[in-house]
Amino acid sequence: MxxxxxxxxxxxxxxxxxxxxxxxxxxxxxxxxxxxxxxxxxxxxxxxxxxxxDAKDDLLVAFLEFAVDRFEATVATETGDEPTADLEHVVEKLLPLQPDEEQRQLQAVLVGLRSQAVTNGVFREQFTRIDERLAATIRDIVERGIEEGTFRDVDPSRVAEHILATVNGAMYARATTGREGAAAATRVSIASYVDSELRRD
Amino acid sequence: MxxxxxxxxxxxxxxxxxxxxxxxxxxxxxxxxxxxxxxxxxxxxxxxxxxxxDAKDDLLVAFLEFAVDRFEATVATETGDEPTADLEHVVEKLLPLQPDEEQRQLQAVLVGLRSQAVTNGVFREQFTRIDERLAATIRDIVERGIEEGTFRDVDPSRVAEHILATVNGAMYARATTGREGAAAATRVSIASYVDSELRRD
Structure with a gap:
């Protein structure tokens, strides 16, 4: 892994x-x-x-790595010691509730790049790494929340994979359909998921 | 809509x-x-x-409609009157736990087709319709479960969008990464989500 x-x-x-x-x-x-x-x-x-x-594909693979490095650096700077707020922050970064034009275009570009991973092994490897790193970022926050006693004693990997899949699916739908309401409904449902799966009463 | x-x-x-x-x-x-x-x-x-x-794209748009018609006909035949089992059945159809070679290839084909929807309006409209219909299929089962008293009185649309986004995200990841465990973890987490969000104790 x-x-x-x-x-x-x-x-x-x-x-x-x-x-x-x-x-x-x-x-x-x-x-x-x-x-x-x-x-x-x-x-x-x-x-x-x-x-x-050497070629456009090498550059694009490097670009994807650069983008994830930037994302992680931003998350590291902007998250603190409140696991619920930190989780919300990461979800907002990945799936903005009201994306501006630049964020929309970036998402469209990422979907275009990612579709290459179906047949291109180098892109596939890079998107494997990207999802690994995003899942790890979410998992770390969940683990911190459990240690601190904010979150229940759930399986952090399972919860991280669930949130990542949901965010990726909603982002994918936003870039490939006209269902604007769906992404917003998913954001609400993720908040509700965090509440019911993670938060101690 | x-x-x-x-x-x-x-x-x-x-x-x-x-x-x-x-x-x-x-x-x-x-x-x-x-x-x-x-x-x-x-x-x-x-x-x-x-x-x-008239052209390859018209044929592909028709093919997508044909695929969803088939999917709905199969679901209508194979689901019964047990909402939890029916929901599980739809999720297994969309995101098989152990996909065979044909199912994998079909998913890869769908990701390729769907990436066209980023720039092609006709494909975009068709994937909008597809997601609408899949969400409606899930929503109908949730509504039935609520009426029957099997499920809690949740917002059926929100739950349907959540399940659809999660399934789409995991399917997308399966076609574009080597993270086999992630799809399996997501299947487990969807079952847990249905349990904690929907099932009456």
């Missing part, structure tokens, strides 16, 4: 390429992404990108 | 094309699907397909 690996060190040059990739993905979507367009966002030549990444 | 529409009548010729499409999708995947390959499975000319469907 892959566990939460230490975050990789990103050089300044790599970070700039990742930021440019992010902007290019938001602007052109996964299908319209090219090294030329990333180079245009970066304001450098394509060679500057190929120096770090 | 789209509600559970009556099933469409499929002519024998259409049904044969849908069956051929199913076999071609399992064999070649979404990316490798072509009218020629469907015609080969059908043992007829491409013209026989174009007589019914």
């Amino acid at each position: 892959v566990t939460d690996a230490p975050e990789r060190d990103w050089s300044a040059a790599e970070e700039e390429i990742m930021e440019a990739t992010y902007r290019a993905l938001l602007e052109h979507g996964y299908a319209g992404l090219s090294i030329s367009r990333i180079a245009a966002e970066l304001g450098k030549s394509k060679a500057a990108i190929y120096y770090h990444y | 789209v509600t559970d529409a009556p099933e469409r009548d499929w002519s024998a010729a259409e049904e044969e094309i849908m069956e051929a499409t199913y076999r071609a999708l399992l064999e070649h995947g979404y990316a490798g699907l072509s009218i020629s390959r469907i015609a080969a499975e059908l043992g007829k000319s491409k013209a026989a397909i174009y007589y019914h469907y």
Whole structure:
């Protein structure tokens, strides 16, 4: 099993390429992404990108890792010592109740990238790592809550997998259907799930 | 809101094309699907397909409708008057605990098709309808359970959206990651969710 690996060190040059990739993905979507367009966002030549990444897929795999590193760093900064609020915070980060345009586009991009994982082994491995790390982030909060006595003595892995699957499913539905109410209903139901499964009365 | 529409009548010729499409999708995947390959499975000319469907996308949209009609017909036949068992049955149909090779390939095909819904309005509309109908199937069982007194007086829509999102998320993860244990853990957690949210003590 892959566990939460230490975050990789990103050089300044790599970070700039990742930021440019992010902007290019938001602007052109996964299908319209090219090294030329990333180079245009970066304001450098394509060679500057190929120096770090052999091909578009290598760059995208690195981008996914970069995105999860960022996510974990943000969660580490923004969560505290109140497990219920921390859990709510992570769920809001993954499945915003009222996503802005950028968040919607990012979700759409991620669904496009993730569909490649059906047939592409390298993407599949990366999404395996991503889900492992997200599940670990949720599990850690649940474990902390149990230790502190805020949460009941549940199986932290089971609860973490349940929340991750629910969030992923609602995010997937939001990107691929027009059922806006469904994502909102799911957010309410996750809060209710945390209450009834985890909270001590 | 789209509600559970009556099933469409499929002519024998259409049904044969849908069956051929199913076999071609399992064999070649979404990316490798072509009218020629469907015609080969059908043992007829491409013209026989174009007589019914203008283009590959029309055929695929019809195929998705056909698949949901089949799913609902099966569920209607196989469920009875025991809401807990019926709910379990629907969940097992959507997210088999131990999927065989055909079920795995079908899930992979559906993820490929569904990713098109990010940018293609017609696919998006069809997946909206699909999720609407699946949510309605689950909601009907929950409502029946409440009326009969087996289930608590919960909000049937909220519970249905939660189960659908969880099942969709786990199915999506199964098709795009190597995390086999996660889908199994989610199945266990759904059973536990039904128990704690729905069952009267």
